[in-house]
Amino acid sequence: MLAFSFNHSHHLRSHLLFTASITTNSTQFHRFLANGSPLNLYTIPTILASCGAQRNLSLGLQLHALAIHTGLDSNSFILSSLITMYSKCSHFSAAYHILNSTNPNDSISWNALIVSSSRSGLHSDALHLFVKMHHRALPLDEFTFPSALNSAAHLSLVLTGQTIHSLLLRSGFQRHAHIGNALVDMYAKSGELHSARNVFDEMPHRDVVAWTSLLTSSARHVSHSASLDLFLEMLSSSVNLDAFVIAAVLSSSAELTVLELGRQLHATSVKRGFHSFLSLGNALLTMYAKTGCIDDAELIFDLIPYPDAITWTALIIGLAQNGRGHDSVHVYDKMIRTGSKPDYITFIGLLFACSHAGLVEPGRSYFESMEPVHGIEPGPEHYACMIDLLARSGKIEEAVRLMNRMRFEPDATVWKALLSGCRVHLNSGFALQVAERAAEILFKIAPNDAVPYVLLSNIYSKIRRWGDVAKIRALMKARGVSKEPGCSWMEVGGVVHVFHVEDHVHPRTAEIYAKVDEMMGRIRETGYVAETGNVLQDVGEEGEMGLAYHSEKLAVAFGLVVLPRGALIRVFKNLRVCGDCHTALKLVTKVYGRKVVLRDANVFHHMENGVCSCGDYW
DNA sequence: CTAGGGTTAG
Numbered sequence: 001m002l003a004f005s006f007n008h009s010h011h012l013r014s015h016l017l018f019t020a021s022i023t024t025n026s027t028q029f030h031r032f033l034a035n036g037s038p039l040n041l042y043t044i045p046t047i048l049a050s051c052g053a054q055r056n057l058s059l060g061l062q063l064h065a066l067a068i069h070t071g072l073d074s075n076s077f078i079l080s081s082l083i084t085m086y087s088k089c090s091h092f093s094a095a096y097h098i099l100n101s102t103n104p105n106d107s108i109s110w111n112a113l114i115v116s117s118s119r120s121g122l123h124s125d126a127l128h129l130f131v132k133m134h135h136r137a138l139p140l141d142e143f144t145f146p147s148a149l150n151s152a153a154h155l156s157l158v159l160t161g162q163t164i165h166s167l168l169l170r171s172g173f174q175r176h177a178h179i180g181n182a183l184v185d186m187y188a189k190s191g192e193l194h195s196a197r198n199v200f201d202e203m204p205h206r207d208v209v210a211w212t213s214l215l216t217s218s219a220r221h222v223s224h225s226a227s228l229d230l231f232l233e234m235l236s237s238s239v240n241l242d243a244f245v246i247a248a249v250l251s252s253s254a255e256l257t258v259l260e261l262g263r264q265l266h267a268t269s270v271k272r273g274f275h276s277f278l279s280l281g282n283a284l285l286t287m288y289a290k291t292g293c294i295d296d297a298e299l300i301f302d303l304i305p306y307p308d309a310i311t312w313t314a315l316i317i318g319l320a321q322n323g324r325g326h327d328s329v330h331v332y333d334k335m336i337r338t339g340s341k342p343d344y345i346t347f348i349g350l351l352f353a354c355s356h357a358g359l360v361e362p363g364r365s366y367f368e369s370m371e372p373v374h375g376i377e378p379g380p381e382h383y384a385c386m387i388d389l390l391a392r393s394g395k396i397e398e399a400v401r402l403m404n405r406m407r408f409e410p411d412a413t414v415w416k417a418l419l420s421g422c423r424v425h426l427n428s429g430f431a432l433q434v435a436e437r438a439a440e441i442l443f444k445i446a447p448n449d450a451v452p453y454v455l456l457s458n459i460y461s462k463i464r465r466w467g468d469v470a471k472i473r474a475l476m477k478a479r480g481v482s483k484e485p486g487c488s489w490m491e492v493g494g495v496v497h498v499f500h501v502e503d504h505v506h507p508r509t510a511e512i513y514a515k516v517d518e519m520m521g522r523i524r525e526t527g528y529v530a531e532t533g534n535v536l537q538d539v540g541e542e543g544e545m546g547l548a549y550h551s552e553k554l555a556v557a558f559g560l561v562v563l564p565r566g567a568l569i570r571v572f573k574n575l576r577v578c579g580d581c582h583t584a585l586k587l588v589t590k591v592y593g594r595k596v597v598l599r600d601a602n603v604f605h606h607m608e609n610g611v612c613s614c615g616d617y618w
Numbered sequence: 619c620t621a622g623g624g625t626t627a628g
Contacts (some may be wrong), residue, residue, distance in 0.1 A: 045619055052619090081619045111620040143620045150622080181622040212623040244624040251625065279625040286626070310626045317626070345627050352628040385628050417628075602628075 029059060039066055045081035052088030060085045074102075080109040087116030092125075107133070111143040123151035127160065134167070142173055146182035153189040161186045181209045188217035206237070212245045215252075224252040228261075243274040250283035254290040257572045257599065260494045262287040275303070282310045289318025292570055292597040292604050309343050317349035322604045323613025325357025332366075344376055351385035355392065356603060358617065363389045383410070384417035391421020392617070396431050412446045419452060423459045435459055443475075450476070450483035488551035488573040492562060499554040506554075508561065515557035516549060523587040531580040552581045556588060556596060568595045576600045576618070586610050 029047075037043070044067055051060035064082055067073040073082070079102055086095035095113055104110070110133050117126040130148040133140060145168060152161040165183060168174045174183075180203040187196035196217065200210055211234045219227035231249050246265050253262040266284055274280050281304045288297035297318050304311055312335040319328040332350050335342065342350070347370055354363030367386050370376045383406055390399035399418060403410055415438045422435035435456065442452035453476045460468040476482070489498045497506065506512060520528075530548075552573050559569035577585075577600040589596050590610035598605040606613035 049619060077619070079619095084619050108620055113620095115620060141620090146621050176621095178622045183622095185623065207622095209623045216624070242623090247624045277624090282625040284625095308625090313626045315626095317628090320628085343626085348627055355628070381628065388628065413628085 029062075039063075039070060039072075041072065041075060041077055044072065044078055048081040048085040052085040055089050057086075057089040057091055060089060076104055076106060076109075079104060080106070080112060083109045084112040084116070087113050090116075090120055092117070092120075092122070105136075105138065107139050107141055107144060110138060111141070111147075114144060114147045118147040118151045118154075121154070123154045126151040127155075127157075130164075140167070140171060140173075142176045142179055145171075145173060145179050149179075149182040149186040153186040156190055158187075158190045158192060161190065175204055177203075177205060177207065180204075181207070181213065184210045185213040185217075188213045191217070191221045193217060193221060206239070208234075208239050208242050208245050211239060212248055215245065216248045219248070219252050219255075224255045227252045228256065228258075241268065241272070243269070243272075243277040243280045246274060247277075247280045247283040250280070250287045254283075254287040257291050257489075257491070258496070259287075259291040259293070259491060259570075262291060276305075278304065278306070278308060278311070282308075282314055285311065285318065286314045289314065289321065290599075292322065292599055292606070294318055294322040294324065294604075307340065309340055309346060312340055313343070313346045313349050316346065316353060320349060320353035320356055321599075321602075323356070323606055323615070325353040325359065328353030329357075329359065329362060342374055342376075344379065347374075347376060347378070348381045348385065351382055351389070355385050355389035356614070356617065358389075358393060358615075360389060360393050360395070380408075380411045380413050384413045387414060388417040388421045391418060391431075392424045394425040396422060396425065396428070396434055400434060412442060412449065415442050415445070416451060416455070419455050423455065423462065426459065426463055432459070432463070447479060448481055450481050453481060454483060484574065486551055486573065486575045488555040488571050490555050490559060490569070490571050497555070497558060499551040499558070501551050501554075502549040503551075503554070506558070508558070511561050512554055512557050513549070515561050516553050519553070519557060519560070519588050519592075520548060520584070522591050523584060526587060526591060528584060528587050531583060550578060550581050552577055552598060553584065556585055556598075559596075560592065560594070566594065568597060570597045571599070573598065573600045576602055577605065582612065582616070582618075586612050 033039075044063060048060060048063055051057070051063065060082075064073070067078055067082070072078050079098060083095045083098050086092070086098070092113075095116070099109055099113060110129060114126045114129045117123070117129065126147055130140075130144065133144065145164065148164055149161060152158075152164060168179065168183070173179050180199065183199045184196050184203075187193070187199060193214070196214060200206060200214060203210060211230070215227050215230050215234070218230055228249070231252075234245075246269055250262060250265050253259075253265065262284075266287075269275055269280055269284070281300060285297050285300045285304075288294070288300060297315065301307070301311065301315050312331065316328045316331050316335075319325070319331065328350065332342070332346070335346075347366070350366055351363055353359075354366065363386065367378065367382065370378050370382065383402065386402055387399045390396070390402065399421060403414065403418065406414075419435050419438040419442065422431045422438070425431050439452050439456040442449070446452065453472055457469050457472040460466075460472065485500060487498055487500050489496050491497075499506065552571060555571040556569055559571065563569060577598060582605065585596055585598065585605075586607050587610060588594070589607045596605070596607040598607065600618070603614055603618050605618070
């Protein structure tokens with residue numbers, strides 16, 4: 001098969017690629033050798049490159065041996081290929097050994113090691129090599145700088161990044177596209193968005209990569225809406241979209257629950273043929289799950305041919321948030337059956353699912369399997385889920401025992417889980433005692449977090465200890481702790497309508513309030529009585545009027561006013577829905593024959609005909 | 619033979 005002659009280097013290259021692709025399979029490699037096919041300056045580097053790409057270290061080692069045997073191992077072309085192969089296979093000691101024993105004075109070998117170190121997360125090694133190159137006066141080029149900048153960014157070494165920047169200004173490379181992009185990304189990842197923007201504005205060509213760096217860092221360091229503003233700016237500057245940037249924007253759309261934009265991005269991806277890009281599929285799945293369209297999320301999942309851990313995890317979490325914790329567990333079992341490896345976050349989702357579906361026994365056994373079976377040490381989030389699961393199902397002693405078993409100090413997340421879990425079963429005095437103790441600790445370690453005050457105050461009001469309720473409220477006031485104001489919003493025709501408790505700013509306020517009154521009147525006829533137990537759920541956001549005009553009720557009433565008859569009403573709230581609104585809105589779905597999807601800070605409530613997907617357990 | 623951006627978080 002090798003008895004062809006090649007006239008063009010292009011043919012030679014495709015032949016070499018073909019050779020490499022068949023020979024990285026060991027058996028075929030041996031057949032290749034048995035055929036008397038040549039191992040030379042052209043074939044060895046090409047096969048080595050494939051070994052690196054496929055992380056086939058054993059074949060790489062054989063080739064190294066053959067190179068030594070044929071005396072080709074002193075050739076600089078071969079040496080740099082070997083260093084690349086070892087680096088990509090994470091066999092760094094071998095790569096360093098070759099580098100140190102042959103002392104190549106070309107940049108390629110050094111670059112290969114810097115790039116691989118940076119990609120493998122060995123950032124300080126990458127920077128060390130960079131400094132060494134600089135000291136030896138080796139040429140630093142358009143391959144060296146991006147990786148060094150990348151490692152500086154990952155270590156949050158802004159000063160180092162700035163030093164590299166100043167070296168760059170003298171190198172003549174600063175106008176190079178990859179280098180400009182790496183600089184923008186370094187400043188952006190370090191949270192120095194103004195510096196990032198300055199570099200960006202001075203670039204000769206601002207391509208989609210630079211925009212993506214700005215977008216994702218804005219989402220992380222500023223806000224998701226700042227990120228979407230940048231996206232609009234990008235669209236108006238006619239830059240070509242690609243799958244990376246769409247995945248990033250989808251993630252902000254998901255957080256902001258702007259379903260219309262998400263759908264448009266989905267359509268664009270299909271038109272542009274990006275649908276086979278895994279990260280984009282993962283982002284789409286998450287976007288649909290987070291906007292309450294769990295059926296669409298499942299459709300996306302079914303179209304992904306090779307799901308990775310992120311895909312499985314996104315589906316597990318999405319199902320759990322949408323009240324389908326049993327399905328999360330089935331998906332997890334399928335994930336294991338099909339050979340995917342769960343990670344730290346998978347278990348957060350799985351245990352969250354168990355806790356919301358009340359699956360005590362499966363939850364316990366999944367938790368116990370984490371370390372022995374999957375080699376993942378449970379972290380505070382996992383303990384928090386388990387404590388929540390146990391406390392909510394009334395096993396408060398067991399929750400406390402589990403907490404005492406932790407190898408590290410429980411953090412605020414864990415104490416909050418215990419406190420909120422206790423509010424479900426207050427009939428035993430023990431639950432109250434544990435809740436008070438947890439709150440006391442939280443008031444010390446997180447004195448400015450409003451959530452523990454509100455949780456404890458709700459517990460007191462549930463057992464009608466009004467004096468204690470007043471004490472907590474006074475304590476909050478004295479400490480200047482205020483809760484994030486509650487608000488609900490709804491998207492209609494691409495416009496987001498926001499409601500706060502008892503606010504009168506919406507242009508259709510009169511109709512909305514009339515509709516709330518009508519709603520409350522009609523559900524009262526079916527026997528609804530306001531629950532006063534959660535009067536203080538929204539401490540700080542509401543007046544003395546109490547429960548009637550909470551933001552979620554206003555939003556649902558608005559939906560009844562403006563949406564066509566029978567249309568699903570999709571509402572989002574930034575805080576947890578209060579118990580009274582939950583009861584009232586369930587009845588509204590029954591009386592009006594409408595479906596309501598209400599997403600609160602924790603989960604989705606798919607309400608229909610008086611029943612909620614959360615099983616009144618959220 | 620070496621290069622920049624992305625997706626999951628009770």
